[in-house]
Amino acid sequence: MTTQDLIPIIPELILVLAACLVLVVEPFLKVDKTANVAIALTALLASGVVAVGLAGREQAAFTNMIVLNEYAIFFKVLFAAAGALTVMMSPRYLEASGRHMGEYYALLLFAVVGMDVMAASRDLIAFYVGLELMAVSSYLLAGFLRYQVRSNEAAMKYFLTGAFASAITLYGISLVYGMTGATNYEQVGASLLASGDSLAVGLATALVLVGMGFKVSVAPFHMWTPDVYQGAPTPVAAFFSVGPKAAGFSAMLMVFLTVFEVSSPTWSVLFIVLAILTMFVGNAFALTQKNVKRMLAYSSIAHVGYLLAGLGALGRSGTDLVAGESILFYLAAYTFMNLGAFGILAYLKTQQPATFKYSLADFAGLGRRSPWAAVLMGLFMFSLTGMPGTAGFVGKLYLFSSVVKADLAWLAVIAVLFSAVSAYYYLRVIVYMFFREPEVEYATKEPISGPLAASLALSAVGVVVIGLLPAWVLDAAQSSFGNFFG
Amino acid sequence: MVIPIEWYLVLSAFLFAIGAAGVLMRRNLFIVLFSIELMMNAVNINLVGFSRLHENLIGQNFVLFTMTVAAAEAAIGLAIVTALYRNRRTLMVDMFDVMKG
Amino acid sequence: MISPSVDLIVQFGLMFAIGAIVAVALITIAHILAPTSKNPNKGLPYECGVLPDGDARLPYNVHFYLVAVLFVLFDLEAVFMYPWAVSLAKLGTVGLIEMFLFIFILLVGYFYAWKKGVLEWE
Numbered sequence: 001m002t003t004q005d006l007i008p009i010i011p012e013l014i015l016v017l018a019a020c021l022v023l024v025v026e027p028f029l030k031v032d033k034t035a036n037v038a039i040a041l042t043a044l045l046a047s048g049v050v051a052v053g054l055a056g057r058e059q060a061a062f063t064n065m066i067v068l069n070e071y072a073i074f075f076k077v078l079f080a081a082a083g084a085l086t087v088m089m090s091p092r093y094l095e096a097s098g099r100h101m102g103e104y105y106a107l108l109l110f111a112v113v114g115m116d117v118m119a120a121s122r123d124l125i126a127f128y129v130g131l132e133l134m135a136v137s138s139y140l141l142a143g144f145l146r147y148q149v150r151s152n153e154a155a156m157k158y159f160l161t162g163a164f165a166s167a168i169t170l171y172g173i174s175l176v177y178g179m180t181g182a183t184n185y186e187q188v189g190a191s192l193l194a195s196g197d198s199l200a201v202g203l204a205t206a207l208v209l210v211g212m213g214f215k216v217s218v219a220p221f222h223m224w225t226p227d228v229y230q231g232a233p234t235p236v237a238a239f240f241s242v243g244p245k246a247a248g249f250s251a252m253l254m255v256f257l258t259v260f261e262v263s264s265p266t267w268s269v270l271f272i273v274l275a276i277l278t279m280f281v282g283n284a285f286a287l288t289q290k291n292v293k294r295m296l297a298y299s300s301i302a303h304v305g306y307l308l309a310g311l312g313a314l315g316r317s318g319t320d321l322v323a324g325e326s327i328l329f330y331l332a333a334y335t336f337m338n339l340g341a342f343g344i345l346a347y348l349k350t351q352q353p354a355t356f357k358y359s360l361a362d363f364a365g366l367g368r369r370s371p372w373a374a375v376l377m378g379l380f381m382f383s384l385t386g387m388p389g390t391a392g393f394v395g396k397l398y399l400f401s402s403v404v405k406a407d408l409a410w411l412a413v414i415a416v417l418f419s420a421v422s423a424y425y426y427l428r429v430i431v432y433m434f435f436r437e438p439e440v441e442y443a444t445k446e447p448i449s450g451p452l453a454a455s456l457a458l459s460a461v462g463v464v465v466i467g468l469l470p471a472w473v474l475d476a477a478q479s480s481f482g483n484f485f486g
Numbered sequence: 487m488v489i490p491i492e493w494y495l496v497l498s499a500f501l502f503a504i505g506a507a508g509v510l511m512r513r514n515l516f517i518v519l520f521s522i523e524l525m526m527n528a529v530n531i532n533l534v535g536f537s538r539l540h541e542n543l544i545g546q547n548f549v550l551f552t553m554t555v556a557a558a559e560a561a562i563g564l565a566i567v568t569a570l571y572r573n574r575r576t577l578m579v580d581m582f583d584v585m586k587g
Numbered sequence: 588m589i590s591p592s593v594d595l596i597v598q599f600g601l602m603f604a605i606g607a608i609v610a611v612a613l614i615t616i617a618h619i620l621a622p623t624s625k626n627p628n629k630g631l632p633y634e635c636g637v638l639p640d641g642d643a644r645l646p647y648n649v650h651f652y653l654v655a656v657l658f659v660l661f662d663l664e665a666v667f668m669y670p671w672a673v674s675l676a677k678l679g680t681v682g683l684i685e686m687f688l689f690i691f692i693l694l695v696g697y698f699y700a701w702k703k704g705v706l707e708w709e
Contacts, residue, residue, distance in 0.1 A: 002681065016692075020692065020695040023695055023696070023698075023699045024695060024698060024699065026699070027699065027702035027703060028702075124548075125544075125547065125548050125551060128548075128551065128552075128555075129551055129555070132555045132558070132559070136555075136558050136559060136562055139562050139566065140562060140565075143566050143569060146569050147573070148573075149570075149573045149574060152566065152569050152570040152573055152574070153570070155566045155569075155570075156515070156566050156567070156570055159559075159562065159563055159566050160509070160518060160522075160579075163522045163559050163563070164506075164509050164522060164525075167502075167505070167522055167525035167526050167529065168506075168525075170526065170529045170552060171502055171525070171528065171529050171532070173529075174529045174532040174533050174536065174545075174548075175532070177533065177536055177544065177545055177548070178495075178532065178535075178536035178539070181536070181539075181540030181542060181544070182544065183544050183548065547670070550666050550667060550670070553663060553666060554663050554664065554666060554667070557659050557660060557663040558660065560659070561656045561659060561660055564652065564656060565656070568649065568652065
């Protein structure tokens with residue numbers, strides 16, 4: 001290691017130092033945790049700003065384990081944004097749940113570091129360590145409300161499936177190492193290309209795919225998702241639905257493009273099959289949900305299905321990486337709209353901690369009770385459906401057209417049909433908010449907390465800006481793959 | 487006599503299969519935890535065996551990382567199990583069905 | 588790759604088969620030959636004397652688990668110091684600083700556990 005090696009990981013160093021600081025400060029704070037919230041928020045903003053400042057640099061560090069390039073920077077900024085929005089919506093929610101502790105922010109920071117490492121890694125060891133850092137922090141976050149049975153169960157389910165999945169991934173990685181004697185992406189990829197496709201390569205591909213499939217909740221491995229989202233604290237569920245998913249896709253893109261280049265016909269077909277299954281399961285189950293939090297969980301599975309269609313297209317299009325770019329764009333759009341939707345849920349929960357059960361009936365008459373929340377929720381629902389003018393529309397447009405470009409027009413048609421189905425359950429929320437009268441009148445509301453309002457506003461701004469001026473994010477996504485084959 | 491690599495592979499495949507079967511079939515949370523550890527150890531055998539085969543140290547390095555990660559996972563698993571047991575007084579996996587649908 | 592000779596596989600198979608047969612045979616023979624008693628007293632820990640009271644498995648203080656878990660974690664971190672110590676001559680000063688950074692992060696965790704009162708024993 002040289003001091004030069006430290007430059008690519010400055011954003012992560014900031015986050016790690018801040019997390020350590022949070023842990024050191026925490027025992028000295030009594031009830032007021034503002035200091036820790038401030039530390040975490042500052043660190044996330046600083047890491048995002050530094051990452052933007054590093055743009056344009058190309059550097060490999062730690063004997064090619066970690067790289068700094070546009071791709072890594074794109075995800076560093078995205079994860080910092082997701083983390084910051086989550087931090088802002090957390091304090092009031094945790095206070096309302098009676099468990100506001102500083103460790104929460106330290107765990108969140110560590111999870112973001114793990115995600116950053118996943119996106120920036122070019123070595124299977126670094127990838128695995130990043131994955132586990134993210135996963136281990138998330139298990140604890142899921143169970144953060146220690147005295148609630150639901151939160152315990154969410155943590156347990158997440159832990160068991162997560163640990164099982166990472167063991168499967170790890171077994172696949174060990175086979176890859178066995179076939180090539182290396183763990184560096186480029187070396188492994190080149191060595192596998194030289195030896196050609198074989199049953200063993202297919203097995204390793206399948207194992208890594210299944211393990212990562214658990215993490216990003218691909219259809220046959222999705223069973224944990226609704227339970228974990230429902231049981232985990234709402235801001236944490238918001239974070240889960242965007243952070244680890246985006247990180248999983250960032251790593252999958254790299255691993256399958258470089259390491260498993262030789263087996264791309266295999267995994268491309270696998271991804272297409274799983275995409276159809278995932279879209280079906282996500283949308284079909286979301287239709288039947290009366291609980292909005294569970295509905296959003298199933299809808300997040302459906303969105304993973306759309307992204308998988310992009311991955312399937314990527315495996316077929318050779319050196320044309322437009323599908324990869326549109327996946328990055330979609331992840332950015334999805335981050336803002338989903339964080340916003342969950343943020344509204346967190347807000348409503350802090351309003352009526354005892355009576356609000358996330359059910360559709362609780363949304364009746366919201367348009368009259370708190371018009372702002374209802375309008376924002378409507379915006380996020382429109383965006384998740386993919387209505388024009390919102391981020392969701394542009395994301396789906398790019399994603400599905402890249403699928404068409406890969407000669408998979410039929411798959412794009414299926415995806416569009418499923419999006420049309422999804423309109424039913426998203427718009428149902430809007431119908432309840434504006435056109436249904438509540439069965440019971442709720443008590444008067446308390447004012448919304450400042451950070452939570454800011455978080456909701458920023459998410460809404462993100463959705464609208466990406467929807468109307470997609471060029472910014474699209475440029476960033478395109479330059480991420482700029483010199484991928486150069 | 488040099489033990490051929492296949493033997494390590496067969497051993498690790500068996501261990502991994504036993505672990506996976508344990509995760510999927512056993513009902514007691516602790517046994518499930520142990521089964522996951524078994525799967526990770528199967529991977530460790532693989533890595534060390536391959537490290538010997540390729541005569542480089544990457545595999546052995548990797549094992550150090552998986553071992554620490556496994557310890558961290560075990561610690562967190564135990565913490566979650568303790569919290570769960572305090573609230574539910576049972577460790578049977580199929581009793582955890584507060585959320586459904 | 589070296590493939591195992593047929594000889595070895597036969598030897599291993601034979602050993603495995605003999606072991607399995609002996610184990611199964613012993614259990615079956617014992618099951619058939621042994622005298623059995625249907626008396627319910629058979630199931631008690633003592634057939635005569637005072638009946639045991641309460642559960643043999645006493646709940647331990649949760650503190651034991653906490654300390655044990657902490658021990659496992661810090662103990663395993665030492666694993667990274669062995670390869671580091673072996674190659675320190677090559678790594679030079681930078682390697683030394685790196686290890687101190689590593690230990691510093693561990694110290695933060697230790698400090699946190701200490702301040703949270705994990706190490707206090709009544």
